[in-house]
Amino acid sequence: MAVWYSLVDTVLQHFDAEAAHGLALRALKSGLVPRDRKLDQPRLGVELWGRRLANPIGLAAGFDKNAEVPDELLAIGFGVVEIGSVTPRPQVGNPRPRLFRLHEDRGVINRMGFPGHGLDAVLPRLRVRPRRGFVGVNIGANKDSEDRAADYVTCARSLAAHADYLVCNVSSPNTPGLRNLQGREQLADLLKRVQDAISARPVPLVVKIAPDATDDDLDDIVAVCRDLGMEGIIIGNTTLSRPATLRSPRKDETGGLSGAPLAQLATDVLRKTAQRVERQFPLIGCGGIGSGADAYAKIRAGATLVQLYSAMVFEGPPLIRRIKDELEALLARDGFGSVNAAVGADL
Numbered sequence: 001m002a003v004w005y006s007l008v009d010t011v012l013q014h015f016d017a018e019a020a021h022g023l024a025l026r027a028l029k030s031g032l033v034p035r036d037r038k039l040d041q042p043r044l045g046v047e048l049w050g051r052r053l054a055n056p057i058g059l060a061a062g063f064d065k066n067a068e069v070p071d072e073l074l075a076i077g078f079g080v081v082e083i084g085s086v087t088p089r090p091q092v093g094n095p096r097p098r099l100f101r102l103h104e105d106r107g108v109i110n111r112m113g114f115p116g117h118g119l120d121a122v123l124p125r126l127r128v129r130p131r132r133g134f135v136g137v138n139i140g141a142n143k144d145s146e147d148r149a150a151d152y153v154t155c156a157r158s159l160a161a162h163a164d165y166l167v168c169n170v171s172s173p174n175t176p177g178l179r180n181l182q183g184r185e186q187l188a189d190l191l192k193r194v195q196d197a198i199s200a201r202p203v204p205l206v207v208k209i210a211p212d213a214t215d216d217d218l219d220d221i222v223a224v225c226r227d228l229g230m231e232g233i234i235i236g237n238t239t240l241s242r243p244a245t246l247r248s249p250r251k252d253e254t255g256g257l258s259g260a261p262l263a264q265l266a267t268d269v270l271r272k273t274a275q276r277v278e279r280q281f282p283l284i285g286c287g288g289i290g291s292g293a294d295a296y297a298k299i300r301a302g303a304t305l306v307q308l309y310s311a312m313v314f315e316g317p318p319l320i321r322r323i324k325d326e327l328e329a330l331l332a333r334d335g336f337g338s339v340n341a342a343v344g345a346d347l
């Protein structure tokens with residue numbers, strides 16, 4: 001298997017990053033990507049929203065934007081797969097190139113701008129899939145929309161019945177003005193409207209925020225989420241900041257930075273969020289995870305579930321088994337019988 005992957009890796013390195021991503025999706029669709037056949041160790045099991053997941057490692061939004069391969073992604077070992085962001089209408093996104101690998105930094109910069117097939121294409125794919133495994137649906141707004149909140153309502157109303165949880169993504173840096181929805185009043189208005197839209201068929205509703213949130217922003221976001229009885233926060237999306245340590249010649253490309261250079265910032269903001277949430281609802285830690293130790297740091301900082309995307313760009317599917325084995329060893333070393341027991345251990 002290792003030889004298979006190093007061959008694939010060598011080939012993909014020669015493609016532009018977005019073309020490589022397209023090939024990865026096609027390989028998954030055609031069953032060419034080997035499954036993770038090892039059973040997850042019981043210690044990796046995690047309780048979330050009254051359900052039990054085999055492991056806490058999730059695939060972050062953006063990889064399978066259009067719900068083309070959620071079950072194939074679960075089969076390669078993820079405990080959770082989040083599809084999206086889905087927008088009501090299809091859109092092409094920003095001009096290419098818009099996705100850049102920062103090899104020297106194990107980072108990625110993207111300014112995709114929500115290219116996607118739109119709600120009418122995604123909905124039938126979710127309708128026909130078997131309801132096995134845990135699949136979250138991440139929703140967003142069209143770039144040219146006049147009432148952005150209405151876009152979330154439209155997507156939520158149609159997709160809730162097919163989602164194990166729903167995410168309002170108000171933190172993409174590549175749709176101008178979208179992050180304004182994180183402001184106290186706008187966020188409360190948006191989330192209330194979405195809650196009303198899914199009241200007939202409630203499903204855990206979470207909001208995904210930017211790792212660039214200030215302490216004041218976090219005060220507001222958490223106050224709104226606690227007031228409204230939200231079921232979770234994902235911390236977080238890509239960052240507009242550029243750490244001084246970046247070495248790649250691509251570091252000044254416009255867009256959101258993700259991968260290893262984001263890890264510390266995202267964990268710090270996760271911890272601050274956890275301190276404000278006081279275990280009123282679960283948190284999902286995302287940003288720069290590339291090892292079991294990275295996942296463990298997020299869990300100890302307050303995350304019940306973690307997600308990753310960029311590390312997959314560099315390592316491919318074998319990464320998931322490696323992270324699970326490393327995390328299991330760390331939990332065992334520190335005497336935790338389950339992921340839940342370790343959540344917030346550093347707080």
Ligand SMILES: Cc1cc2nc3c(=O)[nH]c(=O)nc-3n(C[C@H](O)[C@H](O)[C@H](O)COP(=O)(O)O)c2cc1C
Pocket residue numbers: 060061062063065084085099108110112114138169172208236237238258259260262286287288289307308309310311
């Ligand atoms: C190419 C690319 C596309 C993304 N698209 C989305 C998206 O559509 N919706 C979203 O909520 N996050 C999106 N993200 C952000 C990721 O879900 C994740 O929050 C971020 O990359 C940090 O995790 P990572 O460091 O493990 O990549 C995207 C990230 C990348 C690299």
